[in-house]
Amino acid sequence: MAEILVLVEHSGGEVKKITSELLTAAARLGEPAAVVVGTPGTAGKLSDRLAAYGAAKVYVAESDQVNQFLTEPSVGVLAELVGSVQPAAVLIAASPDGKEIAGKLAVRTGSGLLSDAVDLAEDGTATHSVFGGSYLAKSKATTPVAVITIRAGAIEPVCSPGAAVEQSIEVPVVRAGTAAKIVERRSVEGGDRPELTEASVVVSGGRGVGSADNFAIVEKLADSLGAAVGASRAAVDSGFYPHQFQVGQTGKTVAPQLYVALGISGAIQHRAGMQTSKTIIAVNKDPEAPIFEIADFGVVGDLFTIAPQLTEAVAKRKG
């Protein structure tokens, strides 16, 4: 059975959830082999989780150089492995870094690139949700190796123990002038809320929220529901909420069980990032707002009245 390489996403010594999703997808195509690229001592902390989700092998590529460059060490390691183990596919998270790594790997190995898959079949056919979820398309690589990025949250991870046999490999030295150096990292404190693209409930606020201070109303409802907070572009542009929480065409794509839109009109570009949510709730004082066209339940009313009442009701039910 051909190996399927999975680039492990990790931070702070922990495997990110998307990695278990990638391993699960990999098992459909062949034998999952996890690839850990990190500073020395990284893989040891990750191997239990990787074994639990079916990694038969773990390629360990550790070097201090990994911290100095963003994507180049991963691309170098994966390109070497594509040459030496001839996997049928390489699976990578469809994150900004992942998309970049995948693109460069496809160039370097002359492989077909399948981007942002929401499903993956045994024969390597990827399903994509395009134009903000208004189309479904299926694609396939025509090359021996397929490089596939997979959207977070699209594949249900399945526990299935693997041997996780470790094998050390070299991180190729980055050639001078071919990669940008990392000069400084300012990480965002994650906070206690779930990640936007991983959350099963998302509560978003739009221009109707009115101010950055008022976003506390959105946050309170989100916290009562254990939800992530999102925002429309108008809310971000008005400085109410940071850019990384923008949902839509040029922001995040989310597909939670429950999406609550507060004071969001529902412009086509906003819908592009949330219309595949399972259930959509909208609160808007304008009965003509297009968000009601796609909402499963809508309340025409003032968000400053409805949201706090809802927060209270949810808190009460929790006891």
Next chain:
Amino acid sequence: MSGVTFQWDRGLLVGNLGGMNIVVLIKQVPDTWSERRLADSDHTLDRASADVVLDEINERAVEEALKIKEAGGGEVTVVTMGPARATEAIRKALSMGADSAVHLTDEGLHGSCAVQTATALAKVIGTVGAVDLIIAGNEATDGTMGAIPAMVADVLGLPELTHARKVTVEAGTVTVERETDDGVTVLQADLPAVVSVNEKINEPRYPSFKGIMAAKKKPVRTLSLVDAGLAGSDVGLAAATSTVIESAPRPPRSAGQVVTDDGDGAAQLVEYLIAQKLI
């Protein structure tokens, strides 16, 4: 006052006499406001049926190039690969203030995959001469690959500094603030380099009347595959490294229940959520 003069001149120290030679990669895309479709026949983007525009993110890329040029002098060339109709997108960029354009257009490009697109764009950039900086959008609104800038950089053997919300060019070095979920990463590389910008980078200017008139006289070089030094087997659907084999529109979502709040709106909403087992 000499310190001030130094600040002023710093931009000019960058390139050679003419300042920076900047290429901006632009793409014409279906307007996000319009209904976007894939063609029934070969599942490629149906460019004919949609209203098309210069992708907004590319307006920002052009804006950034113009700012760098205005600070230190130089030349801004927009490069696109796309159908004949993409001249409209080119005109927009030229009317904003770009100096000239190169347009790779050929029947043979239809259905090209990402790897072929990156290879072809790299070839076209090669025809522009000694380029200091290549600026692109971080992600196109049609294909949302978010990969072409890095791929072009890889073909050219150049560093890529992507998702920039801030770009600084100084003395042959480019520094960007890269913004993603992980926070902000400051990246730095020697020129030449490829930069992609995010939507927080700037507000693109509107073309002035003067700009629109001037754009009509600006040089647009149209290249065929042969002109660009590409073979038919380098690009196009038949030789693509990936193909779309099937596509179908998703059934549109239908509207559900809408209630008007007369004091019990929240209560009704809570009932709904309980009935759906969502809370």
